[in-house]
Ligand SMILES: [Ca+2]
């Protein structure tokens with residue numbers, strides 16, 4: 001049966017005073033999107049060091065001389081008993097006013113909680129000033145169940161001790177049906193009846209698409225491959241190519257998931273991998289909450305081999321099996337995880353000392369020479385006695401004077417003592433006596449020896465008949481905050497409290513700034529031009545000394561586009577993991593090997609004559625990609641295959657008695673040797689041997 005919902009909006013009481021403050025951006029089946037421009041009497045002229053009086057007066061705009069009214073908008077929504085209202089509010093441009101410049105008087109205790117103020121700070125129990133849109137409890141007006149919705153133009157910031165004055169609030173109001181068990185089902189088809197006042201009179205609606213007109217039955221998954229670290233923009237055309245109609249999709253239903261990009265632990269008792277939602281930002285160019293051709297969904301992508309912040313320090317990790325990373329688009333109902341926005345007041349921060357140098361980290365590991373034919377141990381250089389190697393690397397914008405740290409790893413490759421000297425640009429850094437086939441990771445501090453742009457790391461071996469390998473190095477050094485080609489990654493290492501970073505080098509466009517310390521907590525940061533003629537950008541943030549933030553500042557032309565978005569025809573959480581699965585004979589093949597030959601083989605093996613004890617033998621073909629999707633979040637990993645087989649034996653209704661793997665392994669997983677050997681089914685390397693006993 002079709003349920004008809006009506007959302008009735010009533011504006012109380014003197015609604016006619018400001019008729020342009022509410023704009024209906026969008027209305028559709030069960031959704032309404034409104035843009036609210038609070039009509040402050042003098043929002044643009046808040047002079048400093050003056051006392052202002054905000055008055056909470058509902059949406060009454062009675063002009064009172066010398067009072068700056070707080071134009072709280074009150075809307076009334078007619079909500080059927082079986083419906084639930086989902087509110088989502090975002091604020092646009094806003095201005096900061098310090099609390100000591102404002103005093104607040106509440107006049108309307110009948111419908112709004114009194115905003116109790118003591119010394120310029122709101123009482124903790126008031127909901128006012130905490131979020132831009134607040135939904136009141138369910139009440140009845142003439143037997144009609146309704147909810148009150150307040151749009152609040154001023155938010156209190158306890159950290160900065162002051163108020164953000166919102167010049168724009170975009171609020172989406174969505175009705176969803178509520179089933180008996182309290183879960184949210186598909187949006188109910190409905191019609192809007194909009195009324196300006198109890199006396200009637202419809203507000204004309206602007207024509208537009210109907211995002212909620214597409215019904216989603218369960219989650220739909222799409223795989224995305226990312227090549228390098230950065231901000232990716234999933235655009236209209238890519239969604240279209242994947243078979244979606246972006247304009248019909250609710251942008252809130254586009255969820256991005258990610259598994260961490262790292263190799264699985266080979267331990268048998270390790271926890272199964274999980275994917276989690278990461279924040280995204282809907283780049284809605286025309287602000288209509290519809291995914292138009294100019295719009296995009298932004299998210300931050302880590303690289304598979306790169307920096308991770310763990311246990312209070314930055315570490316470089318290496319994924320031995322993958323060069324590219326895997327992210328997921330999940331289309332499902334319910335609001336996606338949104339990227340937060342840190343928006344410190346940029347006024348008054350000129351007085352803070354400005355930071356122009358940061359500690360950068362450079363990690364280089366070149367995988368050129370294989371040790372013992374083991375795919376996991378590659379060396380950059382091998383050196384035999386007596387001999388030396390020089391390794392060149394480039395450093396940009398180094399700020400000298402500061403001390404720097406160099407860490408590296410060397411590996412003994414012969415049964416001798418190895419006498420080694422390490423130097424940087426012909427200055428000796430340290431000497432070692434390394435025994436036999438041991439490995440050594442060491443760090444040395446130094447200052448003043450970094451050159452620009454080319455540096456030479458020297459490794460000299462003195463001992464007779466010995467062989468060593470040079471594995472990797474890491475350099476931590478002072479570097480100027482200078483964007484290269486409109487992009488810079490930088491760290492907050494060593495700074496604390498309110499800090500102002502001054503970045504040079506942004507020339508032709510305004511950058512976007514992201515805190516990318518944790519991929520599941522990526523946040524945008526507001527900034528300002530300290531000097532727009534020079535492209536000097538000021539980023540202000542409050543820093544905790546115990547946490548080394550990592551930031552990415554870049555212009556939009558440095559955003560990467562998602563090159564492939566491919567539909568996955570199964571649910572990532574249930575497909576191969578379902579307890580109802582069964583197979584007697586499991587065939588595990590690389591997707592490129594599916595085809596007539598394999599089909600013929602399956603038909604052949606399915607004949608009952610091969611199976612003395614089975615009248616109905618079950619053969620099943622599973623691709624390596626299906627296994628990766630569910631057991632290593634989409635990445636190539638031999639541990640995923642082992643863990644999948646373990647899962648079959650522990651959970652399936654009928655576990656396979658036979659497993660046939662079709663494909664071939666190679667120890668050159670990432671094709672360092674450029675031999676072009678495909679990695680069809682990866683094998684687990686333990687030292688220099690491949691084994692199934694692990
Ligand atoms: Ca749009």
Ligand SMILES: [Ca+2]
Nearest residue numbers: 365378379471
């Ligand atoms: Ca290596």
